[in-house]
Amino acid sequence: MNEEVRExxxxxxxxNALASIDFIKYKQQMTTLEIFDQxxxxxxxxxxxxxENNEIxxxxxxxxxxxxxxxxxxxxPWQEERSSAAKKAMFLCPEGERHYLGLKMVSSLFVESGxxxxxxxxxxxxxxxxxxxxxxxxxxxxxxxxxxxxxxxxREYVQQFANLSARPSIMLGGRLAGMYDLKPYCSESTIxxxxxxxxxxxxxxxxxxxESNAAL
Amino acid sequence: xxxxxxxxxxxxxxxxKTGSILAYSETAAELFSMQEGNVLALVDEASKExxxxxxxxxxxxxxxxxxxxxxxxxxxxxxLHLSWDEQATGHIVLLSKEQxxxxxxxxxxxxxxxxxxxxxxxxxxxxxxxxxxxxLRELSGPFITLSAGLAFIPLFGDITKDKIxxxxxxxxxxxxxxxxxxxxxxxxxxxxxxxxxVNKLLELFKMLKYMNGAQVEVVGxxxxxxxxxxxxxxxxxxxxxxxxxxxxxxx
Numbered sequence: 001m002n003e004e005v006r007e008x009x010x011x012x013x014x015x016n017a018l019a020s021i022d023f024i025k026y027k028q029q030m031t032t033l034e035i036f037d038q039x040x041x042x043x044x045x046x047x048x049x050x051x052e053n054n055e056i057x058x059x060x061x062x063x064x065x066x067x068x069x070x071x072x073x074x075x076x077p078w079q080e081e082r083s084s085a086a087k088k089a090m091f092l093c094p095e096g097e098r099h100y101l102g103l104k105m106v107s108s109l110f111v112e113s114g115x116x117x118x119x120x121x122x123x124x125x126x127x128x129x130x131x132x133x134x135x136x137x138x139x140x141x142x143x144x145x146x147x148x149x150x151x152x153x154x155r156e157y158v159q160q161f162a163n164l165s166a167r168p169s170i171m172l173g174g175r176l177a178g179m180y181d182l183k184p185y186c187s188e189s190t191i192x193x194x195x196x197x198x199x200x201x202x203x204x205x206x207x208x209x210x211e212s213n214a215a216l
Numbered sequence: 217x218x219x220x221x222x223x224x225x226x227x228x229x230x231x232x233k234t235g236s237i238l239a240y241s242e243t244a245a246e247l248f249s250m251q252e253g254n255v256l257a258l259v260d261e262a263s264k265e266x267x268x269x270x271x272x273x274x275x276x277x278x279x280x281x282x283x284x285x286x287x288x289x290x291x292x293x294x295x296l297h298l299s300w301d302e303q304a305t306g307h308i309v310l311l312s313k314e315q316x317x318x319x320x321x322x323x324x325x326x327x328x329x330x331x332x333x334x335x336x337x338x339x340x341x342x343x344x345x346x347x348x349x350x351x352l353r354e355l356s357g358p359f360i361t362l363s364a365g366l367a368f369i370p371l372f373g374d375i376t377k378d379k380i381x382x383x384x385x386x387x388x389x390x391x392x393x394x395x396x397x398x399x400x401x402x403x404x405x406x407x408x409x410x411x412x413x414v415n416k417l418l419e420l421f422k423m424l425k426y427m428n429g430a431q432v433e434v435v436g437x438x439x440x441x442x443x444x445x446x447x448x449x450x451x452x453x454x455x456x457x458x459x460x461x462x463x464x465x466x467x
Contacts, residue, residue, distance in 0.1 A: 059316075062321060122325065147291065
């Protein structure tokens with residue numbers, strides 16, 4: 001366990017947003033992906049471990065989550081409206097699912113890659129999600145899931161989004177994606193991201209494809 | 217596995233070292249399904265390891281926070297207070313934390329939603345406002361045909377660079393399509409005049425003149441406007457008339 005990660009996690013657990021922001025600001029020379037991958041993700045995983053070790057309570061975790069969200073919001077743009085030429089992605093968690101920090105980081109990676117992004121966050125009921133997608137017609141719909149008993153609901157979301165006339169690409173990530181094989185809950189074309197690196201790689205590939213298409 | 221005889225006010229379970237349920241209170245049976253006979257069957261998948269480690273691998277009394285499956289809720293947070301007696305029987309009192317934590321969670325969620333929805337509302341409002349503003353500017357200088365040779369542009373509101381730019385397109389297009397020898401520009405409803413706005417307006421007048429040799433006449437200028445216009449000290453490529461009525465009579 002890296003000392004720096006522990007320090008960052010302590011700030012989050014204390015609810016010390018200012019110290020957390022300063023800590024991350026010192027990492028300016030790193031890329032967004034590196035900062036997410038080397039500090040945010042391991043710090044939140046470490047906090048989860050502390051709960052498993054009976055050292056902190058769920059209430060402490062909530063405070064850390066809220067602080068972490070605040071820090072992300074302050075330092076990394078997570079939604080952006082761009083010209084109609086930009087590709088569009090929307091992100092959400094199915095109803096009841098409240099683990100959204102990873103999804104928010106993916107949102108930021110999309111913003112950084114020049115996409116138009118709408119982030120709906122946790123706990124979005126299916127009909128609202130579908131209405132939003134019908135109206136805005138995104139190229140990508142990103143879902144995130146962390147709790148096992150939300151899986152049946154996930155299947156429903158994936159199916160309904162796949163049936164939309166605009167045929168968006170559906171992406172799936174979250175804690176469970178790194179732990180289990182989620183293919184049975186997806187459609188064939190669903191893209192599953194095990195971690196932030198996978199999302200970043202996908203974005204890079206799309207960018208390269210876009211550029212070579214433009215060159216033709 | 218037997219129900220306890222005592223009427224415990226809170227859910228209470230007796231277990232052995234393997235987690236098998238030896239006895240339980242009525243309050244526990246109301247909350248949990250006791251069919252499986254083992255306390256681990258009540259525990260949510262993601263909390264199982266924690267419960268196993270802390271409840272069965274040590275002997276001292278302790279409190280463990282864990283998610284349990286109740287009859288109505290697939291995942292609900294509890295504090296499990298446990299102590300072992302000399303016969304290696306474990307006594308567990310299970311207290312729900314859902315209400316208190318639920319409130320906390322809801323409040324946190326409401327704050328998050330507010331953060332993101334405010335953001336969205338602002339974005340949408342900004343878009344709307346920008347569109348309305350452009351439209352307002354366009355509508356502040358309509359091009360009106362009064363007769364085959366006479367057009368009329370009443371200006372409304374302040375003369376700013378943005379406004380003149382917004383009405384310029386429509387004015388030039390209309391002037392190009394018609395054959396006007398005179399174009400009357402009415403200042404009656406004009407408020408403030410900005411220097412850059414005037415520069416832009418002069419540009420428009422010049423273009424109108426070059427395009428079809430139309431004579432631009434400004435009407436309805438108020439004393440304060442003429443003072444400001446004068447302070448800019450320009451050669452005005454147009455003439456003045458007191459009012460639109462005057463021009464119409466003259467015609």
